[in-house]
């Protein structure tokens with residue numbers, strides 16, 4: 446049975462985390478994304494003008510799936526599209542001998558401009574994979590039957606290398622016990638329900654955060670508008686139309702955000718929420734907590750996930766998420 450681990454290296458401001466992946470004879474840095482289900486990469490089929498500075502998948506090692514294609518658009522209006530190959534994919538020693546690899550023939554500028562990232566490796570449920578005419582499986586679903594345990598874990602860190610594991614739980618990566626919560630995979634996401642919250646030291650958790658997804662592919666923590674408002678009222682932040690979100694002082698006094706999941710309280714340090722100066726050198730930071738307006742659910746992105754050890758587990762049949770303090 447297979448198991449393995451791979452580094453997750455943070456970009457500036459932890460905007461995304463990149464991991465080394467071998468596809469055929471190509472070595473690429475991919476953004477592991479539990480919020481989508483396509484494995485796509487810059488390739489020899491990507492126009493040279495769109496792939497400057499990127500490593501590319503050389504599809505000559507793969508077997509083209511004739512007549513298959515893919516096209517994905519994310520909520521931030523970025524996206525990509527292209528053709529599909531079956532090829533060998535290796536992540537941290539775990540091998541998928543015939544994995545659907547989506548070679549990009551067109552890519553939006555936000556991905557072309559981010560030269561650290563050579564593509565995405567989707568880890569959401571395969572039910573939202575975009576390949577037509579026949580939907581393909583994610584890397585995790587492809588290797589799942591061969592894994593020692595049908596699970597993967599995510600240990601992201603602020604400003605430091607973290608890791609993903611496949612097939613085993615690294616008990617040295619967390620403290621205390623793991624709290625498991627049920628996952629509703631009906632929309633293709635790792636969706637769970639978060640409970641009450643509090644800001645700073647006041648432990649009177651109030652309200653209920655509600656339906657949320659665990660999403661390594663999204664940088665920030667998107668919460669109900671009322672929760673975001675309550676946080677910034679305590680943090681001395683404000684909604685800045687020009688910035689398109691809440692901002693707050695970078696001065697290191699941002700209060701922690703506490704949220705109950707499965708009856709256990711998890712703490713997002715205030716230092717994670719003073720996310721990044723709005724312009725370099727500014728004393729005003731863009732907030733790591735934003736309102737989920739227009740999304741329809743909460744997104745527990747990297748700002749939250751780097752505060753915990755997360756276990757994405759289908760070993761019990763029904764999918765579940767495990768969280769532990771790190």
Ligand SMILES: CCNC(=O)c1c(-c2ccccc2)csc1NC(=O)CNCCc1c[nH]c2ccccc12
Nearest residue numbers: 461476478480481519520521523660662663739740
């Ligand atoms: C901001 C990216 N996140 C989203 O759009 C998103 C939304 C979403 C939907 C509507 C409006 C805003 C967000 C729901 S689930 C969800 N999560 C994903 O879509 C996960 N994949 C993100 C891939 C991605 C999009 N833009 C990037 C820029 C850098 C690195 C990764 C990315």
